[in-house]
Amino acid sequence: MSGADIRIANRPDPDKELLAIAEYVSGFSADGDVARSTARYCLMDTLACAFQALDYPACTKLLGPVVPGATLQGGARVPGTAYELDPVNAAFNIGALVRWLDFNDTWLAAEWGHPSDNLGAILALADYLSRTRVVEGGDSLTVGDVLTAMIKAHEIQGVIALENSFNRVGLDHVLLVRIASTAVATDMLGGSRDQIVNAVSNAFIDGGALRTYRHAPNTGSRKSWAAGDATSRAVRLALIAMRGEMGYPSALSAKTWGFSDVLFKGRPLSFSQPYGSYVMENVLFKISYPAEFHAQTAVEAAMSLHASVRDRIEDIDRIVVETQEPGVRIIDKIGPLDNPADRDHCLQYMIAVPLVFGRLTAADYEDDVASDPRIDILREKMQVTENKTFTEEYFAADKRYIGNAIQVHFKDGTATERVHVDYPIGHRKRREEGIPVLVEKFKSSIAGKLSDSQVESLTELFDDQAKLERFPVTEFMSLLVR
Numbered sequence: 001m002s003g004a005d006i007r008i009a010n011r012p013d014p015d016k017e018l019l020a021i022a023e024y025v026s027g028f029s030a031d032g033d034v035a036r037s038t039a040r041y042c043l044m045d046t047l048a049c050a051f052q053a054l055d056y057p058a059c060t061k062l063l064g065p066v067v068p069g070a071t072l073q074g075g076a077r078v079p080g081t082a083y084e085l086d087p088v089n090a091a092f093n094i095g096a097l098v099r100w101l102d103f104n105d106t107w108l109a110a111e112w113g114h115p116s117d118n119l120g121a122i123l124a125l126a127d128y129l130s131r132t133r134v135v136e137g138g139d140s141l142t143v144g145d146v147l148t149a150m151i152k153a154h155e156i157q158g159v160i161a162l163e164n165s166f167n168r169v170g171l172d173h174v175l176l177v178r179i180a181s182t183a184v185a186t187d188m189l190g191g192s193r194d195q196i197v198n199a200v201s202n203a204f205i206d207g208g209a210l211r212t213y214r215h216a217p218n219t220g221s222r223k224s225w226a227a228g229d230a231t232s233r234a235v236r237l238a239l240i241a242m243r244g245e246m247g248y249p250s251a252l253s254a255k256t257w258g259f260s261d262v263l264f265k266g267r268p269l270s271f272s273q274p275y276g277s278y279v280m281e282n283v284l285f286k287i288s289y290p291a292e293f294h295a296q297t298a299v300e301a302a303m304s305l306h307a308s309v310r311d312r313i314e315d316i317d318r319i320v321v322e323t324q325e326p327g328v329r330i331i332d333k334i335g336p337l338d339n340p341a342d343r344d345h346c347l348q349y350m351i352a353v354p355l356v357f358g359r360l361t362a363a364d365y366e367d368d369v370a371s372d373p374r375i376d377i378l379r380e381k382m383q384v385t386e387n388k389t390f391t392e393e394y395f396a397a398d399k400r401y402i403g404n405a406i407q408v409h410f411k412d413g414t415a416t417e418r419v420h421v422d423y424p425i426g427h428r429k430r431r432e433e434g435i436p437v438l439v440e441k442f443k444s445s446i447a448g449k450l451s452d453s454q455v456e457s458l459t460e461l462f463d464d465q466a467k468l469e470r471f472p473v474t475e476f477m478s479l480l481v482r
Helices: 016-028 033-053 087-100 117-135 143-163 172-186 193-205 222-242 260-263 277-281 291-311 324-332 347-357 373-380 386-394 428-447 452-462 464-469 473-477
Strands: 316-323 382-386 404-410 419-421
Touching: 016 143, 016 172, 016 193, 033 117, 033 143, 033 277, 033 428, 033 452, 033 464, 087 117, 087 222, 117 143, 117 172, 117 222, 117 428, 117 473, 143 172, 143 277, 143 464, 143 473, 172 193, 172 222, 172 404, 172 428, 172 464, 172 473, 222 291, 291 316, 291 324, 291 347, 291 404, 291 419, 316 347, 324 382, 324 386, 347 373, 373 382, 428 452
Parallel strands: 316 382
Antiparallel strands: 316 404, 404 419
């Protein structure tokens, strides 16, 4: 590592991790057909999540300018609203909408997270830059430029996550959103390799948010706006780097004071592969259920058991649940659940609702549904254990399964079948089955939020990859706002 002696004042060369990100962002073409097609569907899915979040006052109360009246005519627009804001605050708004319902895409590895969270920075900056350029007589960015930025942001976040577990040292995965968004935003602004290095070094120096708000007994709504906060910070760091603000070349490796020593137990980051387009091509979509991803297959299994148990809830003796090690560590939760953010990260809750009602929607995390006594009765009867095979297949690079199995045992000694699901409908191995459901998710999410003509135009636009790639961002955003 470069900062071996803290007494030496000579400025070192930039850490190899910073250089790798900067060289990738500024040099990779991101022109693979699979990656670009998947990015198109990812954009649809991410916008669908944002529009669904508009139904929840706990989210919408956070939208708009930081202080009343601090809007920016000609600024970045926020989908589903009439807000025009500076790109830093617009990134927060869009990021909060995208993440609010825990329904956007997912990446699972040593670390996990939601790479489409980066759209908060990408879309806000793309709209702001495009509107500014048009006023000055230039051309708008295209939606193809947005897809390129998405592919790169997905890749940075996901490849770092493959070998590096930030949650094991208490840090939240939104750290990776800030890093990826900072790199891509600086590139979108026209930054040089050195400016990207400077900006990303500051993103690492910011450290990381604690995961306190994701875990009992402190689970709360910050987990729904934390990614918006990260994208907002990323845009700010990119903007000041473009003004010539300096960076910190050994931000990761500096002895005593660097990221690795302070926050990562002295370990350098580990990488198993270079940056490309692997993450976008293999990303997981949450298509059917707004549930923490380690529970997606558990929800599917519970849905298939609903018909067998719905009339026998009182006769249930125990429910045996097998999951992966991350599922046990993150969402195996007993005791009272105080709010929707608590419930959508509880494996037992996400199984109980479909067993009882045959559904799981965002509304099912609200108090009126949670007050049904059958849910907590079933939660108390669940026995959650790790299935070692599920864990192995979770980490296997050629599988990336998210296995869960459920079997319900009744007081009379009988039992349902053991329902075992390896990977959910949003997995790459089920793309053919999943894409039509994803498209319907998008259509139903924007219906009623936008005019009929906007809905029709967006649907036609997303049906045509080539047309979408060429479409100006200024016109695209006009189709998304009221």
